Amino acid sequence: MVSSSRTLALTAATAVLVGTAGCAPQDEDPAPAPSATAASCTKEGLRTRTAGKLTVATDEPAYEPWFRENKPESGEGFEAAVAYAVAEKLGYARADVVWTRVKFDTAIAPGPKSFDFDINQFSITEERKRAVDFSAPYYLVRQTVIALKSSKIAGRKSLADLRDAKLGAQVGTTSYQAITDVIKPTAKPQVYNSNDDAKKALQNGQLDGLVVDLPTAFYITGAELTDATIVGQLPQVGAPEAFGLLLDKDSPLTSCVGGAVGQLAEAGTLKTLEQKWLAQVAGATELQ
Structure with missing residues (x-):
């Protein structure tokens, strides 16, 4: 049974998310990415690791409710669904999405990446932004x-x-x-x-x-x-904590991926996916 308090919380979170769709929270803005034209943010224009394919990473194992039964390729679970929605915005069919597994602490470490973007409950922080790029936020979290x-x-x-x-x-x-x-x-x-x-x-x-x-x-x-x-x-301290897609530092894909997330927020797609995959969790008392 869906808790009304949780549903309201999700709705409020989405409202904030839409307002920040073009960027991360104000004091956590990723470094400005090169501007991207509409033509460059298409399957034909994107410089992905493998031409015509979009390589998406997550952890092993991938946990519920973010992924169902540790099978991101199924598209079941909130983050799996978000990943495929972003891919579709960029012009990639489900068959064009290639999943790979990367441990959480490996993904946030400096150095070249083995993926185009990683989705694994990565909170956008100033420290991490020194080593990696983030998309616009797709979820606000407590x-x-x-x-x-x-x-x-x-x-x-x-x-x-x-x-x-x-x-x-x-x-x-x-x-x-x-x-x-x-x-x-x-x-x-x-x-x-x-x-x-x-x-x-x-x-x-x-x-x-x-x-x-x-x-x-x-x-x-x-x-x-x-x-x-x-x-x-736990009480929220400072700007809302937000999850973002993680990319290689100064990735040529950052602007396009961030733009795709922003479009999904503005269209209400992220809210719909939250309601489908996360709204069954009820509210929880805040510790003061």
């Missing part, structure tokens, strides 16, 4: 704390209540940064190579709580760990 129902932090209502907790997150993510910058626990947060590793640590009692984005939190607690619960959302 970080969320989950815990086992038996955990000492289950049911806690404030950030102060979490300061003595053992917390963890996936390496290189803004979830980890949210722990250090927003919660500021007394114990050093634990870092894991993947959310799967982090979930195992939570199940084994090595963590009191795990920080992930809100849709992932609802999927984990609703479908994967039935003995887990959402403690609450």
Whole structure:
């Protein structure tokens, strides 16, 4: 059953997203990309890794609700659907899209990329923009704390209540940064190579709580760990956190890919995809 609070949150997020469709949040604008003509933003005009093909990357495994059953090529799941919508805007048929797998921390590291763009819940940050390019944002996100129902932090209502907790997150993510910058626990947060590793640590009692984005939190607690619960959302600090498609630094594709995302936002396509794939998650209490 869809929560009205979650639906309103998604609608509000999309409204902000449309307003920022041409660029990232104001204080996180990617470096200006060369202007692209309509002719250059077509399959025939784009300088992709393989002529006539669009190589799209994501992590291994690819998690729900962003991808269904770890099969991005199916187009099922929010990010899989967004990737194919961007490809279509650029003139690529589904058969022209080639998927590859790249670990999260490898994708955000400096250096040449093995893909045209990567979609994997990459938050747009100033630090990352020194190494990679980002498209316009396609989703606004909140970080969320989950815990086992038996955990000492289950049911806690404030950030102060979490300061003595053992917390963890996936390496290189803004979830980890949210722990250090927003919660500021007394114990050093634990870092894991993947959310799967982090979930195992939570199940084994090595963590009191795990920080992930809100849709992932609802999927984990609703479908994967039935003995887990959402403690609450972390407050937004500064500009809204936004996911963007990741490209090689100074990629010749950045302007066209960003423009395609912006067009999808303005047309309401991103809102429709959110409602289809993410609206089943309900709202969560905000920790103050």
